[in-house]
Amino acid sequence: MHAITDWLAGLSGPVVYAVVAALVFCEDALFFGFVLPGETAVVLGGVLASQHHASVYWLALAVVLAAIAGDSVGYEVGHHFGPRILATRPLHRHQDRIADAQVLIRRRGPAAVFLGRFIAFFRATMPALAGASHMRYRTFLLFNALGGLAWGVGFTLLGYFAGSAYTRVEHTVGRALALALAAVVIAALTAWHLRRRRAHQEVGDSRQSAAGDRRDTP
Incomplete structure (x- = not known):
């Protein structure tokens, strides 16, 4: 990418x-x-x-x-x-x-x-x-x-x-400070994206766990 x-x-x-x-x-x-x-x-x-x-x-x-x-x-x-x-x-x-x-x-x-x-x-x-x-x-x-x-x-x-x-x-x-600010923005966006992916994964895991519990229930 x-x-x-x-x-x-x-x-x-x-x-x-x-x-x-x-x-x-x-x-x-x-x-x-x-x-x-x-x-x-x-x-x-x-x-x-x-x-x-x-x-x-x-x-x-x-x-x-x-x-x-x-x-x-x-x-x-x-x-x-x-x-x-x-x-x-x-x-x-x-x-x-x-x-x-x-x-x-x-x-x-x-x-x-x-x-x-x-x-x-x-x-x-x-x-x-x-x-x-x-x-x-x-x-x-x-x-x-x-x-x-x-x-x-x-x-x-x-x-x-x-x-x-x-x-x-x-x-x-100046260029140095501009690059530093850009790096902060990129880091914040990356952290937000990772948190969103983690949230999706947790939702998926909870669904799989719930489905497994229903299958195990007699």
């Missing part, structure tokens, strides 16, 4: 739009998000835009269109292949989280498509699950477009303003 992000950081011009859009599309259409979350590519693209390697407006447009198109392909995959897609290798190890996504669809309906756009695992799997549940495509497309617009513009601007803020700090207090 670090090799991919380092490579992204060296891009400029139309290549930025093409690569970021391709990663966003593949995350939703081909479950590529298990390798590199699309939001990481989008934020990096926003940072590059803040450094004048690309236009933030064209980047946001490319991200939104790629998100909507990728989700639509994911929907068709789920609609035509149904439960078979859930047995594929990338998804086989995440049955508990898939069950959570299916519960979210049953409870929230099409709103789950919008909400899932902002959660990494759900973003990669929700379109296929919506298709497998035979949600009407028109309904799916509406909430998919709303989620893609909010997510695409939001994370592009997040990267853009983060990159601009770093540049201002560097000019004001």
